[in-house]
Structure formats: C-alpha cells, structure tokens
Amino acid sequence: MVNITRRAALGLAAGAAGSLALPRFAIGQSDNRASVTIAVQKISNTNTLDCIREQSNVGERSLYPNLWEGLIGRNWLGDQGPVPLLATEWKRVDDRTVELKLRDGVKFHNGDPLTVEDVAFTFGQERMFADSQPTEGKTIYVAGLETRGREAKELPVEIPANARRQWPALLGVEIVDRNTVRFVNGTPDVTIEGRLFQAGAQIMNRRAWEEAKSYDDWARRPITTGPYMVSDYKPDQSLLLVSYDEYWGGLPPLKQIRFVEVPEVASRINGLLSGEYDFACDIPPDQIVGVESNSDFEVLGGTILNHRITVFDKHHPQLENPLVRRAMTHAIDRQAIVDSLWAGRTAIPNGLQWPFYGDMFFDDWKVPEYNPELARQLLQEAGYKGDPIPYRVLNNYYTNQTATAQIQVEMWKQVGLNVEIEMKENWSQVLEHTPNRAVRDWSNSATFSDPVSSIVAQHGPNGQQQQVREWTNEEVNRMSVVLETSTDRAKRREAFRRMLEICEREDPAYTVLHQNAVFTAKPKALKWKAASAFAMDFRPGNWS
Amino acid sequence: MLRFFLLRLFRALVTIALVVTFAFVVLRMSGDPATIILGPEAPPSAVAAFREAWGLNDPIWVQYLSYFGAILQGDLGMSMRDGRPAIELVAERIPATLQLTVPTLILKLAIGIPAGVYAALHRDSIVDRIVMIGAVVGFTMPSFVLGLILVLIFSVTLGWLPSGGQDSWLHAALPIATMGIGGAAVLARFSRSAMIEVLGQPYIRTASAKGVSWPRVIRGHAMPNAAIPIVTIVGFMVGSLVAGAVVIESLFSWPGVGRLLVIAVSNRDLAVVQCILLLIAVTMVVSNFVVDILYGYLDPRLRNNYAKA
Numbered sequence: 035m036v037n038i039t040r041r042a043a044l045g046l047a048a049g050a051a052g053s054l055a056l057p058r059f060a061i062g063q064s065d066n067r068a069s070v071t072i073a074v075q076k077i078s079n080t081n082t083l084d085c086i087r088e089q090s091n092v093g094e095r096s097l098y099p100n101l102w103e104g105l106i107g108r109n110w111l112g113d114q115g116p117v118p119l120l121a122t123e124w125k126r127v128d129d130r131t132v133e134l135k136l137r138d139g140v141k142f143h144n145g146d147p148l149t150v151e152d153v154a155f156t157f158g159q160e161r162m163f164a165d166s167q168p169t170e171g172k173t174i175y176v177a178g179l180e181t182r183g184r185e186a187k188e189l190p191v192e193i194p195a196n197a198r199r200q201w202p203a204l205l206g207v208e209i210v211d212r213n214t215v216r217f218v219n220g221t222p223d224v225t226i227e228g229r230l231f232q233a234g235a236q237i238m239n240r241r242a243w244e245e246a247k248s249y250d251d252w253a254r255r256p257i258t259t260g261p262y263m264v265s266d267y268k269p270d271q272s273l274l275l276v277s278y279d280e281y282w283g284g285l286p287p288l289k290q291i292r293f294v295e296v297p298e299v300a301s302r303i304n305g306l307l308s309g310e311y312d313f314a315c316d317i318p319p320d321q322i323v324g325v326e327s328n329s330d331f332e333v334l335g336g337t338i339l340n341h342r343i344t345v346f347d348k349h350h351p352q353l354e355n356p357l358v359r360r361a362m363t364h365a366i367d368r369q370a371i372v373d374s375l376w377a378g379r380t381a382i383p384n385g386l387q388w389p390f391y392g393d394m395f396f397d398d399w400k401v402p403e404y405n406p407e408l409a410r411q412l413l414q415e416a417g418y419k420g421d422p423i424p425y426r427v428l429n430n431y432y433t434n435q436t437a438t439a440q441i442q443v444e445m446w447k448q449v450g451l452n453v454e455i456e457m458k459e460n461w462s463q464v465l466e467h468t469p470n471r472a473v474r475d476w477s478n479s480a481t482f483s484d485p486v487s488s489i490v491a492q493h494g495p496n497g498q499q500q501q502v503r504e505w506t507n508e509e510v511n512r513m514s515v516v517l518e519t520s521t522d523r524a525k526r527r528e529a530f531r532r533m534l535e536i537c538e539r540e541d542p543a544y545t546v547l548h549q550n551a552v553f554t555a556k557p558k559a560l561k562w563k564a565a566s567a568f569a570m571d572f573r574p575g576n577w578s
Numbered sequence: 579m580l581r582f583f584l585l586r587l588f589r590a591l592v593t594i595a596l597v598v599t600f601a602f603v604v605l606r607m608s609g610d611p612a613t614i615i616l617g618p619e620a621p622p623s624a625v626a627a628f629r630e631a632w633g634l635n636d637p638i639w640v641q642y643l644s645y646f647g648a649i650l651q652g653d654l655g656m657s658m659r660d661g662r663p664a665i666e667l668v669a670e671r672i673p674a675t676l677q678l679t680v681p682t683l684i685l686k687l688a689i690g691i692p693a694g695v696y697a698a699l700h701r702d703s704i705v706d707r708i709v710m711i712g713a714v715v716g717f718t719m720p721s722f723v724l725g726l727i728l729v730l731i732f733s734v735t736l737g738w739l740p741s742g743g744q745d746s747w748l749h750a751a752l753p754i755a756t757m758g759i760g761g762a763a764v765l766a767r768f769s770r771s772a773m774i775e776v777l778g779q780p781y782i783r784t785a786s787a788k789g790v791s792w793p794r795v796i797r798g799h800a801m802p803n804a805a806i807p808i809v810t811i812v813g814f815m816v817g818s819l820v821a822g823a824v825v826i827e828s829l830f831s832w833p834g835v836g837r838l839l840v841i842a843v844s845n846r847d848l849a850v851v852q853c854i855l856l857l858i859a860v861t862m863v864v865s866n867f868v869v870d871i872l873y874g875y876l877d878p879r880l881r882n883n884y885a886k887a
Contacts, residue, residue: 079617081660090617190661191631192616195624250661269660270841271744271833296742296831297840300726304741308733460846461618462609476618501622 067277068577069290070560072570073302073311077293081269082253086162086200086234087193091340091479091552094233094568095315096273096293101260102236105134105153106227110565111576114339115390115483116231120148120259124230129222129521132230136213140282142239143263153215154207155240162197164189168220169203187249199491200234200481202518222521228482261286261573271295287577306331306555313560313570317553318433319376325555334564335553337380339388340479342432343544344442347504350472352423357416358451359542362473363402365409365449371441372548375434380551385538386493387530390483394527399534401546409449423453425473426464435475438547465502477550485530490514493533493543505543510536586870590863597859598649601852602642610634611846615659632658645852654856655849657842664849668835668857672820674744675827675834678753679819685758686765686815691808693762694769699796701774709766716763725756725829742831753830757823761815768811772804779803805876813869817862821854 076092085093085102099110107119121134140148155161203220210216217226229235242257255264261283262275273293277286294311296302299318303325306314317325322333344366346359353359368382384399427439439455446453453473458464464474481487493499494514500506509532516529537543554564561578565571612628613620629635633644648655654665697709716724729752733741740749776782777800785795815822824836831837835854842850873880 079615089619191627192620192624195621195627198623199621268833270838294743294831297828297837298831301729301742301829301831304726304729304734305743308729308737308741310733310740310742460609460614460844462611462613462846465613465618479619496621498618498622 065289067287067289069292070288070312070572071292071294071310072313072315073296073305074293074315075295075297075299075302077273077295078269082250083256083264083267083273084193084253085236085256086196087190087253089196089234091338091568095570098233098569099260100262100275100291100570100572101256101258101264103259104231104236105136106231106235108231108567108569110567110569110571111563113390114388114566115392116227119231120237124227127216129224130219131216132226133210133214133216134230136215137282138213140259141280142242142259143257143278144239144242145280146239146241146257148237148259150209150212150215152240153237154209155243156237157201157204157207157217160187161189161238161243162193162201164194166194166198168198168201168205187243187246187252189249196234199496200229200232202496221519223519224521224523224526225482225484225486225518228484228487232481232487262288262291265290281574284574286572287574288572291572303555306557312556314555315552315570316433317555319379319551319553322377322379322553322555330557330559331555332558333553333555335551336564336566337549337551338567339390340477340550341383341386342438342475342477342547342550343386344547345474345476345499345504345544346542347471347473348541348543349503349505350423350470352418352421353472355416355418356541357412358418359545360402360539361409361412361416361418361449362446362451362453363538363542363545364405364412365445365451366402366442366545366547367404367445368401368547369404371438374441375437376548376551379553380549383546383549385534385546386478386489386544387485387534388480388483388488390480391485392483393523394483394485394530396531396534399531402538406449409451413450418450420450420452423451423472424470425453425455426458426471427455427475428458428460428464432475432477433550439475442547467503471504476544478544484517485533486517489530489533489537490517493537494518499543507536507541507543510543586867590860590867593863594856594859597855598646598852599642601855602645602848605843605846605848605851606638606641609846611658611848614844614846628658645848649852649856654853657847657850659842659845659847659850664847664853667838667850668853671833671835671838672857674832675820675823675836677744677750678757678823678826678832678834681750682754682757682761682823683815683819685754686761687812688762689758690762690765691769694766695773695801695804697766698770698773698777706770710770713763713766713770716759717767719760721756721760722825722829724759725752725826728752728756742829744832749830749832753823753826753832756829757826765808765811769804769808772807773800776800776804802876806873809869809872809876813865813872814862816868817858817865820861821858 074095077096078088079090079092080087082088083097083101085097088097099107103119105119105121106116106124109115109117120137120140122137124132124134127133136148136150136153142148203223205218205220208216208218219226237259239257243252246252254267259282261278261281263278265276266274272295275291277289279285296305299316299321302311302314303317303321305311307328317333325331325333346353348354348359372378372380372382382401384396385401387395387399389395425439425443428435430436443453443455478488478492491497493510495511513529513533517526520526538545552568556562563576612625612634616624616628633641645655654663656662657664657667660667693709697706700706729741732739732752739751743749782795782799785799786792821835821839823834824839826832827834827836828840838850839854842854
C-alpha cells in the first residue's frame, strides 16, 4: 500500500496542474500559423456583426463562414448548396415540420457547449421576432426560455422585419430532447431546410446575449461557434478575428484574420503590391490585368449567386405596353457587355434562377435573345413614338454599372428607343415614386436553393418591386403563393416556370443582364481557394 | 471692444444656424435615410419600421423644429446608423484627424512661408523661378493624384512607407506629405506676392534711406505688413483642422472626421453630418475671430478702428 501524505498529494496535484499547463504553453510557443490582412471596401453596412441585421453581400465576406455558423451550412467551396454544419442530420416530420439533430462537442467561443436552448433562443422573440407574428398561428413560447432575470435587449426595428421576411410562417422551435429540435411552420413549406442555411439563420450563444449590456455591445462582439472569434471590432475601420482553438472542426489554419476598410480601389491594390495586405477584395475587372502583370500576384474569383438586372416600372406611360418592355429586353447584346466590360469573366445565366435550385432549375430557360429586328418590330406594334424613357442610374454602386447603362442606352437607341440616363446619388432617389420613374438597375440574389428566395422574395407580392409599386401581376402573385405553400414538386415547378414566363417575357418586370462576379487579388504564394461568393473561407482545409 | 466681440458672436451664431438649416434641408430633401441606411435589399416592412422609429414620417418642418430645439438644449442627436450619440462618434474621430492636420499645418508653415519670402527677396532669380514652378505644380495638382504618386514611389516601388491605415506614426507620413505639399504651395505663392507688394511700398524705401539695415527692414517693416494676407490664409487653414482631410482620409484609409463625414453624408445620417458641420462652423468662426484680433495686433490702424468702434 502506498502512503500518500498531504504534502505529497499537494505536490502531485501541482505537478498534474503543471503538466496540463505545460503542453498548452508549448503549443502556444510553437504556434507558427500565419496571420492575414484583408483589404475590403466595407466590413459591415450596419456597423454590427449581427447576421440577421447585416443582410448584404458586404457582411457575407466578414461574417461567413469564419465567424457565424448555422445548423445547416453552405458548401462555400462547392456548389453553394446545403451541407451539415451544427446539425448532423435532419428529416421531415410533416410538410410543416423539420427535425434536426445537433452535433456533439460543439462549443461557443465563451466555452459553453451548444445546446438546444441556444437554438430555440436564437429563433425566439427576444432575439429575432419581437412582437411580430407569423402569417398563420401564434408564436410558440418554448418552456424555459423566458429572460433570465435580466432586462430584455431593445432590438433594432429592422431585425424583426428581416426575421419575418426570412421566416414568414415560423411558429417556433420545439425542444424535443437534449440533442433534437423541431422547426414548426404555420403553413406547409418545402423551403424550411433552405431557410436554415441562409444568412441570418446562424446560431448564437444565449448566455452571451443575456450578459451583454446592450444590443450594440453584443452585436459588435457576438459569441458564436465559428473557427474564429472576434477580438476587436472598430466600426468603419477594422475587424480582428482570432483563431478559436477549440473549434469543433479542428484547429483553424490562421492565427489571425484582420479585415481593414480601404474604400479606394487604388489604395487596396497599392497596399497589396507593397505587401501591407495579403488580400485585396472587390477588384474591378478592368484592374485584373494590371494586378496580374506582376507575376507574384493573381486574381481569383468569379461568378456569385447574384444576377444584375434592369427593372421596369410598368406604370410609366411609355412602359405600360408590355411590348415596349419586351423590345427593351431583346435590344440588349448581353454577350457584348460581358466581353467588353467583364473581359469574359462572368456569364449570362438562365434567367433569374441558379443551378443549385436542383430540380427546380430549368436548363432550357434562357434570357431574351438579342434580336434588334424583333425589338424594332415590337416597338412598331406598340406604337412607340420615341418619347423619352428615364433610366435611373447610381454611380457604380454595382461593378461597371455606369458603363453598362451607357452601353444599354446605345443599344436601345439602335432599335429606336429613346432612353435617357438620370444619375442618382442614392437608393432613395432611385426608388422615389414619381411619374418619371421608368427604368432602374438592381441585382437579385438567391439566399437559398429555391425560387422562393429570389423571384418570390424580390418580385412576388411582398417583394421590393411590388412594394414600391413598380410592377404587379395578379397571376404571378397566385403563383407565388403556390411556390411558398405547396409541397407538390410538380406543381411548384409549373408555378415557377409560369412566373419566369410572365416576369421575363409576357409582362416583363425585369430583364437579367449577366451574373455578378467578385474578384480578389492575392500573392500567388498564398495557397488559398476563393469561393463562388463574397465569403472568404479560412476554415481548416483551405490553407496550406 | 465688447461691442465688437458681441457683433462677431452674433454673426457667428447666425452663420452656424444657416449652416445647420442648409444641411438639414439639403440632406433631407435628397434621400430617405431609411432606404439608404438599410440598403436596397431591405424588406419594405423594415424600412417602414425604421422610418417610424426615427420620426421620419413626420412633416419635414416638424423634424426640423424638433432637431433645432434639441440642439438648443445641447442634444446633437443620435446616429441613425450607429445608434449612438452623434457627438460621441465625432469626438472619437477628432484625435485621428488632428494627428494628420496639425503636423500638416506645421509643415505648410515651415515650408510655405520661408519659401515664399525667400522667392520674393530674390525676385526673378533662378531660385524664385524654381520655387514658383514647384508652388504652381503643388497648388494645381489634386491631392488624390499627388497622394497616389507618393504611394507609388514610397510604398509600392521603394517600400519605405505604408500606403494606408493608422497603425503607427509612420502611417501618417504620406498623408501629411500629400496635404503639406499642396498647402505649402499655396502659402508660398501668397507669401511671395504679399512680400513683393510690401517691398514696393514707400515706407520700405524710407526705412532703407534712413540707414536701417536690410535684414532689419525685412523683419521690422516688411514682414509684419506682409503678414496680414498670410494670417488670413493661415486662419482658414486652422479652421479646416478638424475636417480638412476628407479626400486624404479616404485615400489613405485614415479613420478621421473627414472619412466619417463621407460615410455619414452617403448614409444621410443627419445627426452625425450636422454634428460635424457644427464643429467645422465653430472652428472656422473661432479661427476667423482670432484672425480678426491678430489683424488689430499686426496693424495699428485696425487696432485704432476697433478702439473707436
């Protein structure tokens, strides 16, 4: 029998503690992982890092996939489709309910394990919906999720509105057991899984929310499960993410990621060439040759889930007749725009849809053909007399926007359309409802792999175009309801096809010009792959 | 003197009120902050809720009176984009801007005035020509062009200086040089012409004829008289200290008041814009006031006029 004295026991305990500490110290000393600095035009439009509030391509770059993670993830380096992330599996319980199993061993940046309560809280009233109600039924109040003795945060008013747009009929999240949750909808909905991987559906730590002094305090340092955690965020200036070494997916490959705001493209490129930045984002296509003329650098990137479109106000006197709008769609040589302004580095898509729609994608659907003769004929049939059609344009809000508008105006002129550019300073001026509103630019994204995320969300009854009273179509609105609530795949396909026919041919609401593309410049020596997205993936596996 | 002071103060307050009113009308008539801040993808319900929350549905004159009333009580309003008091946001940025503008002012004075005076004293010499060619180039070249040229030389080609950011004092070198060169050119031109004009005055000849040494004529008679137009320009430069680096701060990613102003204007973040405009107006008014006082100090005739007034 071994006798252990109190002193010996203390000594052993100290030794054990030391042995636990030493390897960590050793690891810390040998951490030779790289740190990178990324020059971006903007880090966040809202000056927060809140995924539900920051609903823009801008935020995608800094928030995903390095910081925020959802139950279902996006395959960033692949087809952009859904992949398991914080949930390992999911299944349909019925046409209104999806059940998900949480991944074991996931920890938040504050050390808390991911729980079903965190998931339910994330989709609860206090965080997302406030007093808003789903389109059918009442929100479920999940037991045990009352505010725990702390004052509720005052949500910015746009958060419940954003949340309800994403989850119009979500009744709530039911906790089934310690590893299982159910998302329950008020109406049948085949898109629940898709909605779970869109921006804004990521999981937050409940305790961090409750301990934060205010919404802003929380939103500028959210506690999430991602591979990197927020170390320092200076709105309009910089964001420092540091490796979260306890990340469930393995040790992140970088020690630090620093995003810095450099609004001028010339400054971003100069900073890259002089070695201050490792990545320079938002490189316009006409700068690619210049950057790559230096053999040490390359420009990566390409098309993203976003299409540039030109939008019509059908109430403008010259555009009331759909034949005039149709003529405009046939007068545009889209390939010329892609070749001349984008150096061929983007593509003309199959209308307002994306291949990741799966069986909802129509491969045979095309944008209106470039046919000036047909355009002239349509104008003749419409009795168009050459009256001016105003075209509201922002100064390069979109890449190449002004040049594209000028080319379009010339192409329209070739077929006899008298379109006049009106330069505007901001979106308020572009959308202002006045008698001379006729044509404007826009872009549409697909936030998840179903047409509900694009054609319904943007051009359906609750979409911007109808809400600002530019355009409406009774049949499209009926088809939107079918797409949102029907679970019959064939019926949904038929409804989507009909919507495309109406919106892009019969009664044009818009016309698709080309896919948008995003380009990032970097030294060739850095072995990293760009996603087909604004997001920059620095998770394990994408750095060597 | 008190009447002079009160008159100036009254004029200053009227100027500030006009600036605030003008900015309010222009900004509010040229865009809805809700649509701009939330962006084109925001759902209409979010835009409506935002407008309601910030009182943007009220008639514009109600918004104006409410805003002006708050200013009179010392409340400069909240940033619609940031949700924080506008004064806090602006105050955070002032040190960064002063880190650029104060050294820039010193650089302008240190180069511009001696160069201009020297050129005037050596009028039509080769030195005068070189100084004036340099001044014209510095004066006419837009600051963003000069800035990019300096970055290409000192950052990209030579690798000596950083091209942007605010991480160290070294990061301030190129922005200061860019602004300093342009400002020094202006001062050099003004100093030269002021000195040339003064050197042609009868009292300079008289002083020389009385046997006063030339350096003493320059120090005692020429420079004080030439100082009045120079002080006017310097006063304007001092007035621009808090927001005189709008372009340069954007070019060099320097997080100062100028960059905040650009962001706030583009977002129609009214309270922040107004706060910065107030700051600029107050600085400019104070600077002009000090210049007026200096006029009296430099020119006894003006001093006597003040006294009579």
